Amino acid sequence: MSYQRFANIYDVLMEDAPYDEWLQFTKEKLASHQKPQILDVGCGTGEFILYLKKAGYDVAGVDLSENMLAIAHDKITAQGLSVRLFEQDMRSLENIGTFDVVTVFCDSLNYLQTEADVQKSLREFYSVLQPGGQLLFDVHSIFKMESIFKEQTFTYDSEEIAYIWQSFEGDHPFSVEHELTFFVVEENGLYRKFQEWHEQRTFPIEDYERWLKDAGFTNITIEADFSKKVTETSERIFFTARK
Template sequence: MSAYNDFAAVYDRLMTDVDYKTRTDYLLKLFGKYGKTPALLLDLACGTGGFSNQMAKKGIEVIGVDMSEEMLGIARENAAAEGTDVLFLCQKAEELDLYGTVDGAICCMDSLNHITDIKKLKKAISKVSLFLEEDCLFIFDVNTVYKHENVLADNTFVIEEDGVYCVWQNEYDSKKLTTHIYLDFFCEQEDGSYLRFGEDFCERAYTDQELKEILEECGFEVVEIFGDMTNSPLSSTEERAIYITRKIR
């Protein structure tokens, strides 16, 4: 998996369609629904800190963890601009090592799909369990098998946002349920020229059964599974699934 070093510089410009405030409010409603609004929250695979900073604005103490120092550099810049105080740590999810426990955890925007080795995924979730207090919630989302098979598939997309032109090409492996993603970027410079660079990474779709088995082995129970940004059960054509899980041991 790439550390997204070059990608970090353009990530926020390509994610302008993500409403972090609305999504943060949604997550907090889910925590509140079960009376588990956290005081100290782990934001695993936090990227440039979109969720971390929004959570901090709500008065929650946040630890943001990501494997890319470049992403975290931008996250710190964003935190300074937003006036938030977030502790950012550079760690791989499967090597998570905190100073103590937290009473809530999130992992957003299909970050767990980027862990394509099921053993490493289990290790990452076991690490969340290790540092999450008992009876507290771990809420995460994943891209569904449906999305990998029918939306990402072998398709090509073109994205143009704020001086960045991106060609996104996918290669789907139906046996492994993986999608290799190739990104070609063309970034406009101050002199009007364009800088070109590439990035590639892989996502894996995990079945509901696979996730439930891993969660159970790591001491979690699945409380509910919703469609993206809803309080409704997951449909067969849902592209993103929201898992609300509770640590029970």
């Protein structure tokens, strides 16, 4: 699979992602910072980095995927911008400097499958933050995993790309396995089929809050669906914490 094909597929999957709302949420939380340096963890193809850069922020990105970072680099340089990109696992951030803010949006933390991995990542975020720095992240709610994703099928069809997205109950509590089957038009007009598998897991809000405290964070704020009160049917849980 070429970088460009993967980028097109990823961006199709994310075309309805609330980038504007993530940016507004970030702006509201960083109102007290003067020109903060931001590390975007799980930056993927760099779409949110572009939003942050165009809003005037100094941003760096980190992702585990070499392919994703290659795409991000191409997208960023095509806009005449320059961003430091690091190929690293969020569970082990090394030699990337320190930052005023760490953002981990688009449920990146939900790709971690164990409690220990989440805890280690939170400690790593703490380690790369300046004193007084802020961590902003979101995760899928238990409600979303159990009632919206599990045993559901989603489809998409356009002239160039179609996909079938099936979600099944995972092996862990509050986890799902996503099976995505893509059909992409080739230059000869025929479709090429390929598949992706993704596993996601979430944890109770109380666990995330306890792990944040254990990592050393204070001033923890918990909201849902972009600055709303958490309810039983909230879909995306937001955490803000300070070092």
